[in-house]
Amino acid sequence: MRADNSSAQAAFAKAADYLERRPLVSNHRPLSWITQKVCQIVEEPAPKWWWILTIVFGAMATLTPAMLTYLVSTGVGVWGLNVPVCWAWDITNFVFWIGIGHAGTLISAILFLTRQKWRTSINRSAEAMTIFAVICAGIFPAFHVGRVWMAWFLAPIPNANAIWQNFRSPLLWDVFAVSTYFTVSLIFWYLGLIPDLASLRDRATTRLRQMVYGLLALGWRGSNRHWTHYEKTYLILAGISTPLVLSVHSVVSFDFATSIVPGWHTTIFPPYFVAGAIFGGFAMVLTLLIPFREIYNLHDLVTDKHIDNMCKIILLTGSLVGYAYSMEFFIAWYSGNPFEIYAFTNRAFGPYWWAYWAMITCNVAAPQLFWFKYCRQNPWVVLAIVMFPNTGMWFERFVIIVTSIHRDFLPSSWGYFSPTWVDITLFIGTIGLFVFLFLLFVRFLPIINMFEVKGITPQADPHSSEDHHSPSSIPQTASEVHA
């Protein structure tokens, strides 16, 4: 009888083990460990690799102002675009960067509203990435206007011509969408930083550090009379950012979809662009997070489960994008419109076939590897696989933009776009700028949202009445977790 009982208990314990959710912070780390782990990245002297990388990418970033100066002083002709391909690498790069900027606010807002607690250890760096990507994105359309000193005409400011902006144009909607997205993302990011900046202030060992972080922390003191408003503010910002994230890339896609160019004029564009943006954004989050997780030994905060979840999102959105590619072809055939059919046949088998098949390989085929658990569990395999979406999403924008316009309705206006060295160098410059800004972020701000990670640890639950310092109070089985 007794033996029966103990074997039943063992079976139950095994089942409970199996059912238990993997903790989001491994090894039952205490709260002060989290503070120490994250703050010391900022506090200890900059490691040698940081200086090397920052100098290399900083030098690369200077290519951006150098190329822009050359462009403005010489003329837009230094870019390879010309009739019929008037939108080329510049708009491709714009859409590429703005797409990458989607994962940050998606993680902060949508995963917050859907109570996905695993977002807490990745949202800070993803939001920073968003802001840097949108900065890189903004450069291209601003200079694409040709006479950049006239770029202020985009803003509804009274001017000497007494003419206002055309509010019926999707290009103007885009100005509003991107600038709103940038501003709201920045506010959201800063709001989340305030309590963590206060942590850095309170640990400061030098007067300068104390003053800078102190001013940035706005005098935050962790008062519950503040937390109550803070949490409400965060919830509201998450609530308004959710439709905002979905709207930004929808509005970007309107730039194309409201035109009558075959290949652009499709109603599938908004959801297809948004799925692609989330896909590319998560790939970039993983590209940045995996190396820093290894360097700073953050395995207990950014666990394998986090990486696994992100891989699954990439698999899902990659498949959605694949569905959109095939649906475009179906609709082209179903429409019976010869120009539409031609645009798509030309896309896959025309002179830009290599770009199209690079896109299919990178965006549809490569993420399918994430069906295999092995591929999601090994960070280096993950890093290798996400390089495909990173590349593929650039090709996607190139394919959409260039292949749709390089053959106009009349064969007399057919052309083939090739980038010039200025196009290429400018794009490399923005990559440098993006990584450079991210390196500065890693060095000067807490890369993990400490207060939110603390809030999801078992000891943060006020209803576990035992002393939070003793590891024995950590629930060991599923029944205790749910008790």
Next chain:
Amino acid sequence: MSSSSNLIFGLGAEFSSAGALLEAAKKVHAQGFRKWDVYSPFPIHGMDHAMGFQRSRVSLFSLIGGFTGLATAFGLIYYTSAINYPLIVQGKPYFALESSLPIFFELTILLTAFGTILGLLLLTLLPRLHHPVFNWDRFQKATDDGFFLVLEANDPQFDSNQSRRFLQALGGTHITEIFQDPEETPHPARSEATS
């Protein structure tokens, strides 16, 4: 600030865990204190209820911001396109709801965000450069792993000795008098020895 008792901001106590702080807060609220606060490195679930808060009014500021944004967008588009300089572009109407929706949406969101942040700053009276609780040397743990409760001296129920005993009864440790000015703070070892 004439008598020395005026210089005391309040009496602080430290608690061992979020749960202990929540229990203490419930009792302080039941005792009828009004000028008091708890400090923690993260928001504690159930604390708003324990302290008897109504729901936060930040959302009112968001609503005002949102309506302002919508009205601004409508005014901007309607005035510029239909009144100040009507211009026919591709035969489209001067003003149409459909083509205005994206900008209506974006400006509504933008000003909602501004309103929300403004509401937060107004309701929390932040930013501020200093606060008396920072004079307490243990207090820097509030952004690390410390859980604190402070009874403020300007509460009508506050009495230096009784309140100290009350905090002790609640299970608070390191009970310390917090002073208004930094120089008034005695050495931590001395103030703890008296408790």
